[in-house]
Amino acid sequence: MSNDSSQSPPDRRWLIALAWVWVGVPLAYGLYELVRKVTQLFTG
Amino acid sequence: MxxxxxxxxxxxxxxxxxxxxxxxxxxxxxxxxxxxxxxxxxxxxxxxxxxxxxxxxxxxxxxxxxxxxxxxxxxxxxxxxxxxxxxxxxxxxxxxxxxxxxxxxxxxxxxxxxxxxxxxxxxxxxxxxxxxxxxxxxxxxxxxxxxxxxxxxxxxxxxxxxxxxxxxxxxxxxxxxxxxxxxxxxxxxxxxxxxIRVPRGERPVAGAPSVLAGPQVSARSAVRTPQFWCLWVVLCMNVTAGIGILEKAAPMITDFFADTSTPVSVSAAAGFVALLSAANMAGRIGWSSTSDLIGRKNIYRVYLGFGAVMYALIALFGDASKPLFVLCALVILSFYGGGFATIPAYLKDLFGTYQVGAIHGRLLTAWSTAGVLGPLIVNWIADRQEAAGRHGASLYGLSLVIMIGLLVVGFVANELVRPVDPRHHVPAPKEAADVERQQPESA
Missing domain, CATH: 1.20.1250.20 (MFS general substrate transporter like domains)
Structure with a gap:
């Protein structure tokens, strides 16, 4: 425990960014397809 | 593991x-x-x-x-x-x-x-x-x-x-x-x-409350409390009401405006269904986050109380105004999604974090029940009304009234939720949690 508190933790910003991109890209694709369908309500 | x-x-x-x-x-x-x-x-x-x-x-x-x-x-x-x-x-x-x-x-x-x-x-x-x-x-x-x-x-x-x-x-x-x-x-x-990692210690971030703060109840004890069954009814009623719209969304909007000067096309009905999906998703993150600010009991008052009002507006004026119909349906679906997403936090408030996942799993039987109940009510009644020669919005009138009744039942169940009796609390949750953690290693 003392070692943990004396050493600064590794920088994980890249890991956080990568993780969010991993799930964000498919979700953005799903939302894009959703928006395409929603527009049919106003144009169809 | x-x-x-x-x-x-x-x-x-x-x-x-x-x-x-x-x-x-x-x-x-x-x-x-x-x-x-x-x-x-x-x-x-x-x-x-x-x-x-x-x-x-x-x-x-x-x-x-x-x-x-x-x-x-x-x-x-x-x-x-x-x-x-x-x-x-x-x-x-x-x-x-x-x-x-x-x-x-x-x-x-x-x-x-x-x-x-x-x-x-x-x-x-x-x-x-x-x-x-x-x-x-x-x-x-x-x-x-x-x-x-x-x-x-x-x-x-x-x-x-x-x-x-x-x-x-x-x-x-x-x-x-x-x-x-x-x-x-x-x-x-x-x-x-x-x-995935579990946090070390009781406070994962400085300034945040301890994960073991408040009452802690085991899953076995939780199912013996009236609070668990009140929440079971709340979730079941909220999901049934949402599925009532979701299940028949496309035919419903088509039937509601079939006899008007602006009937809804098949592609527009598909767009409506997609819009409901967006409302469902937005409700999950939006309403659940709001519950952190206004409290779990209050947010379920909104889901169930305002949900009933939205259903009443559809029943009374839905066939007169397309924007009103769409708006009410969107709000109902956002409450449907919000109800799913907020229930784990409600369980945590009542039963603590000790076995909240297991308690949540048991509560999901309400979802299975609603999954059968919602479509059954709407489809059965719509078929009966059609057989009786009705058409358009009148196919759904009785279903909408039943949905309002179910939401009122859920509202009452939510009002009955009180803090869990201390006799159900785990006496020493920290030690109990440590024992739980040690079990896989010693097994």
Whole structure:
């Protein structure tokens, strides 16, 4: 425990960014397809 | 498998994407309908037969969440996510074999039974961990994950459609599509398995409340409290009311405006259904996060009370104004999604974090019940009204009144929720939690 508190933790910003991109890209694709369908309500 | 404890400095913002990688995958279940027409034409199935894998999967979701919850609490989120990955992916691979050999029972067994276990264990796998990482914002944390379950179908529906167009809608094309699904979802979900960590200590972030603050109740004791059954009724009523709209959304909007000067086309009705999906997703993250600010009991007053008002507006004025109909339906669906996403935080408030995942799993039997009840009410009544010679909005009048009644029942159940009697509390939750953590290592 003392070692943990004396050493600064590794920088994980890249890991956080990568993780969010991993799930964000498919979700953005799903939302894009959703928006395409929603527009049919106003144009169809 | 011992729960993976986070090293010093591990960011809690790595936990939501881990949860999302699982929920976005298993949310594919709601896109099963994409496979129905090609299965029916290539294997000569009826509509009822082709729905069987999905129905069995939802039943298995409820059963595995209810009976597997304690195992998930004991073995930790990584174990649960691994089980979910293996079952969900294997379900597709078994189904691929079934489609390739034209043995439909293998698809039912694979997707429905094996995959369904993956759905149930996967659904509850990150809930307890997220609440422990975000004791200051549990509604937002579980809202992100459970929003993913709604988002899974948005991804899978166009993706699966494109795959079937590329591979062909015959049995070998379906088999190839199932195979790719199984492999892709295994790879995608592995992020969750690799990243998930339980927080070390009681306070994952400085200034946040302790995860063991407040009363702690075991899953076994929780099901013996009136609070659990009040919340069971609340969830069941809220979900039934939402499914009432969701199940018949396209025919409903078409029927409501069939006799007007601006009837709704088939493509516009499809757009309406898509818009409802967006409201469902937005409600999961939006309303659940709001519950962190205004409290769980108050947010369910909104879901159930305002939900009943929205249904009443549709019943009274829905056929007179299309924007009003669409707006009310959107609000109802946002409450439907919000109800799902907020319930884990409500459970945490009442029963603590000690076994909240297992308690949540048991509560999901309310979802299974509502999944049968909602469509049954709306379809049965609409069929009866049609047989009686009615048409248009009058097909749904009685259903809407019943939905209002169910929401009022849910509202009353929510009002009856009180803090749990101290005799149900775990005497020393910290020690009990430590013992739970030690068990897998000593086993």
């Amino acid at each position: 011992s729960p993976p404890v986070a090293p010093a400095g591990w960011s809690r913002w790595l936990v939501p994407p881990a949860a999302l990688s699982v929920h976005l995958s298993i949310g594919q279940a709601y896109a099963w309908s994409v496979f129905k027409p090609p299965l029916e034409s290539s294997l000569g199935l009826s509509g009822t037969q082709s729905a069987l894998p999905f129905q069995l999967a939802i039943v298995m979701l409820g059963l595995s969440a209810a009976f597997g919850g304690t195992l998930v609490e004991r073995n930790g989120p990584r174990w649960a996510m691994t089980v979910s990955l293996v079952c969900f992916s294997s379900g597709f691979l078994i189904s691929a074999l079934g489609a390739a050999t034209e043995q439909y029972w293998l698809i039912v067994l694979g997707y429905g039974f094996v995959g369904g276990i993956g759905l149930g264990i996967g659904y509850i796998s990150p809930v307890s961990t997220l609440i422990k990482w975000f004791p200051d914002r549990p509604g937002m944390a579980t809202g992100i994950a459970i929003m993913g379950f709604g988002g899974g179908a948005l991804i899978a529906s166009p993706w699966s459609t494109q795959m079937l167009e590329s591979f062909g809608a015959d049995s070998s094309g379906i088999a190839l599509a199932f195979l790719v699904h199984g492999l892709a979802y295994a790879a995608f979900m592995s992020l969750g398995v690799l990243l």
